[in-house]
Amino acid sequence: MSDVLMILLRSLGVFVLALFIIRFLGRRQTSQMTLFDFVTATVIGFIAASLVLKLVPVLPGLAALIVWTILPIFSYLLAFKYKWVRDIIQGKETVLINHGKVLEDKLLEARYTPEDLLSQLRRKNIFQVADVEFAVLEPNGDLSVLLKKDKMPVTPKTLGIEVANQSVPQTVMMDGEIIDEHLTALGLNRNWLLTELEKAAVAPENVFIAQVDSVGQLYLDLFDDALIVPRPKTKELAYANIKKCQADCELYALATKHQGAKKMYSNAAKELAQVVEELKPLLSR
Structure with missing residues (x-):
């Protein structure tokens, strides 16, 4: 077997082994790595490269990889349980x-x-x-x-402004494909999505990414960037409709001469005013 083919086979084997080791060690990002993590990654990379280039025999090289995989994991387990070990391995702030x-x-x-x-x-x-x-x-x-x-930067809290909590938007379409699982999680279905796309005059196959926020607004990003998608106005329309209903009730209360109807419309206007005040942080911002 030629040296080139041997190196290719060794590279493939070490690549699979290194991928397994990396997944086994955890998902810590490079920016979160301590000096101990950096040294461990460097040594594992050096041993892997030595195996590929036949600088070390296979069995001793594999044994070294196993040791440098098990020892960091064992150290992390001890560090998770004991602070003094954590201070030695990761250092102190x-x-x-x-x-x-x-x-x-x-x-x-x-x-x-x-x-x-x-x-x-x-x-x-x-x-x-x-x-x-x-x-x-x-x-x-x-x-x-x-x-x-x-x-410190100004926040709504420092200004005394009440804002509503928001949940993570759900991606309901990607690359023109509908993601039914995320639609179901929102209590929606394909018919709703297709209806919203029809309102926006957008073909499903032209949708690159579609997301639905916590109040049911649909945001679209299209393959064709030349097309302009209307900005979602679900919240603004809902807020405006409630305000209109409140104003209508106040107007009816003033216009009618029937005392029972006047009281009914006045009470309805007060209840809607309270609803508007409660929904203002959610619908008006």
Whole structure:
């Protein structure tokens, strides 16, 4: 057997083995990797490459891969159970800024220069150290920052505005194919979806992605970007209809001379006003 064919077969075998090892070790992203994770991945990659290029015999190489797979998993299990093991393997977080003051001794301990600190802050769109109340260096090297209260971004809560909770939108179409499972989860069916597509004058085969939000609005992205899809107005129309019903009841109460009907319309207008107030955070934003 030629060397080229042997390398191809070894590469295929090591690829499958490495894929299994990676899935076995977990789904931690590169940005979340600690130094221990990086060293483990580097050693496993080096052993795999050595096996492919026949730099080491097969059996010792496989034994080394098994050891470097089992030991990290065993270490993670111990780290999950014991904090002192977690501190050794993953490291501890280090407070670099506390109450707006930079801790120089902690910078030295973390091998961080002032330029490193300023660079990390700029990556988070923070250009003044004075704006930072608290900053901690995580074991994976990321910098977590808490701004001072007067420097925090404005939120609906700080403005006293009530907003409704939202659930994750469901993708009901992809590449022109309807996903019945997601439609069923929303309590909808194909007839509803096809009717909405017909209202938007869009052919199903032209839909790249279709999503339905928590209030039943359909958002479409088409293969043909030249076509303009109308913006969903389900919430706005529902809000406007309720407001119109309230105004109609108030008008009927003023127009009628029948005391019973006047009272009925007045009560209905008050109830609708309460409904409008309760639904305003959901339908008007």
